[in-house]
Every structure is written in structure tokens, then in C-alpha cells.
Amino acid sequence: MELIALVLSSLSVIGLVIAGLLLRGYLPSYVAEKGKNLASKEDLAHLTGLVESVKALHISELERLKADLLAESQTTERRRRVYEEMCFVLRVFISGHGGTPEIKELFHATYAAAWLWATDNVLVSLNHFIALQVQRAADPASVDQPTMKGAYTAIVIEMRKDVGFGGTVASGSDYQFVQF
Template structure:
């Protein structure tokens, strides 16, 4: 699919350049060609941004398996695990380093927590739950920054976890 997209992009760029040559003439085509290349790069960057957004939506939606308190039935659990693993794999292809670092930090927390859960008191479990929520929110904030909200004033404390 990715190669097909690249082939389509090359064909579109070629057609755009041909149109510029015929419309403006050979003498004016250099400046028009540079503008067309800039437009094409803008289109390509926009396409990457849309892809990142889609991956991040799937990732955040699938990460709910880690924070849902009331559990899932066996079928739901397997389905949600598959969705998360697919989104996690895609994030390694599309996300920024900052997003991957925050996601890895969250995943490491979950691994460590799962190894310790039997030994923790209820109070320690509650503390770990708060720590987990902050790490989860950090992942979401890094995703927001990566798709264009770099100047956000939001913090991990602004992200709320709601129980119904």
C-alpha cells in the first residue's frame, strides 16, 4: 500500500510539472516548477499528518484496555488486545520519537506494575493507578503536540479519567 501511494505521488508530481511547462512555457517553468514542488511537499506533509492522526486515534482508543476498571469479557479482551497491538505497531512507523518515548515509558510502567501487583497494598495500588493515569495523559499530550498543537497549555493534570 505504501509503495502504491508513493507511485501515485510521483505520477501526480509529474503531471503537475507537465501542466506547468505547457501553461507557462519553458522560460517561466523553473519558477513554476519550484512552486509546484513546494505545493507537492505541503500535500505530502499534510498526508503524513492525517496518517499520524488516524494512528493516534486508534492507539488512544485501544489503550483503554489498560485503564478500564470494570474489565472485559474474554472475547472483548482478545479483540481489544489485537486492536492495541496493531495500533502500537503502526505507532512505531508513524509517531515522533517523543511520542514513542512517552509510550515506551507507559508500557514499561505497565510491565513493572503487572509484575508487582500481587505484592502491593491497596494504598500502593491506588498510588500506582494515579501514576499510570499521568503517564497515559502524557502519551496523549505528546500525540497532540506531534499533530500540530505544540504550543498547548494543557498538562497531564488537565486530562480526566471518568467512571460511569
């Protein structure tokens, strides 16, 4: 029995030594690999967080830019409509185009809309034209028709610049006044 106990004890010690040798060679590499994986996982989580925060920042910036462009586009479209109406109603001041009460009322409404939507350059040109009209109404000989037409075309050129034709080469002398 003693012999069996001694053999079993020896086998146990030999088994423990073999297990220890295996663990000594395997366990450090296993732990090292697990450590690298954990570090990689943490690095990946950190990098993913950074990428997502930058992505969110760019998305919010892109959405803000889209909103700004949409607002600018809507403003430009509104200006175009007001400017089209203004070109139509300013005809009331051009000789030979007549001025019905309806067109005069439309002029007042369009002039008010221009003060909301037009740029300063357009308003300056428009007010210069109106001032010439007031001067002419007081003394018809004080302002001739070519001066009035020049002031009118200056408004049209400023409106063209404002709605996207900033580099226009057209001038007031290119505008043709046609009467039937």
C-alpha cells in the same frame, strides 16, 4: 536628337542627384530605425527567455512545495488516525475499562502502526507507559494508578503536539478519567 539625348542625360543626372539626396537623408534613418527595431527584438527575445526560465523555475519549485505539503498533510492525517486508535486502545490499561481479546489485538496492531507513523517523542512516552505496565504486571504495588494515568496523559499530550497543537497549554492534570 543630340539635344534630346542631352536633355534626357541631364534629367537622368538630376533624377539621380535627387534620388541620391533623398536616399542620403532617408536611407540612414531607415537603416538606423531598422537596426533599433532589430536590437529591440533581440533584447525582447532575450528578456522573454529570462522571464520564462525564471517562471519555469518558480513553477517547478511551487509544484515541489505543493507535493511536499501534500505529503506532509497525508502523513499528519495518518498520524491523527493512528493516534485516535491509540487513545482508544490504551484504555485497556486503565482500571475499569476492561480488556477484551479484540481490544488487545487492536492494541498490538495500533502499537505497530505507531512505530511507523509516530514521532520520537510520542514513541518515548508510549514506551515509558508500556514499561510501567510491564513493571506493574510483575508487581502491582510497584506502580500506582496515578503514575499510570500520568504516563497515559503524557502520551496524549505528545500526540496533540505532533498533530498541530504544538503550543498546547493543556497538561496531564487537565485530562479527566471518567468511569461509569
